[in-house]
């Protein structure tokens with residue numbers, strides 16, 4: 001059975017104390033309100049990771065993730081953070097390939113394949129993001145784009161390695177715009193992704209892969225999205241900065 005996950009991406013928000021108090025609210029609510037087997041993952045800025053991981057100890061429904069990690073094991077890369085460093089904080093996940101990293105930091109599929117390898121080698125589970133731009137959807141090349149992102153980013157992995165990866169379908173036109181993909185549009189792409197995984201590996205691997213939807217997901221639209229057969233949760237940006245909204249999205253699976 002694949003896991004249901006709702007992951008919050010705080011992006012470059014929350015100073016140290018703000019992050020700690022937001023996380024404390026989330027943990028308290030998770031403790032009292034989550035009855036199912038879903039996991040809430042908070043992907044914070046690096047500065048919070050160790051403290052949040054300490055606070056999350058003892059709560060098996062809460063995990064911590066980073067938003068990036070470097071592809072090299074270590075070395076002269078001033079200002080960068082390695083996967084080993086992230087792992088040493090107690091974080092379990094790392095977002096890779098977010099469209100903001102692709103767009104503003106020039107991260108290519110090739111680079112992301114290397115980051116994925118290094119993350120896995122260091123025991124981190126990648127939340128690997130894929131998705132098309134508005135132009136790519138309007139010109140109807142979105143399935144080709146997504147397939148290329150999968151092939152070049154993660155399909156070099158063995159089935160055993162791939163089992164550690166969570167995928168997130170995030171149409172770029174829906175991120176932070178308030179425009180959500182309809183449940184039918186999202187389901188169509190999620191089913192396509194699962195089918196590609198089955199073709200690359202096998203049906204069992206495809207059935208076991210958690211595929212999240214991301215893009216202006218909120219407490220109002222989460223239910224309809226998460227009811228779709230191939231949508232296993234969400235990657236939540238804006239709404240993860242409000243503990244109540246985030247928890248209401250996690251609770252869709254209760």
Ligand code: PEP
Nearest residue numbers: 175176214215216237238
């Ligand atoms: C994201 O950053 O991954 C995201 C989905 O953002 P938002 O929910 O704000 O659209």
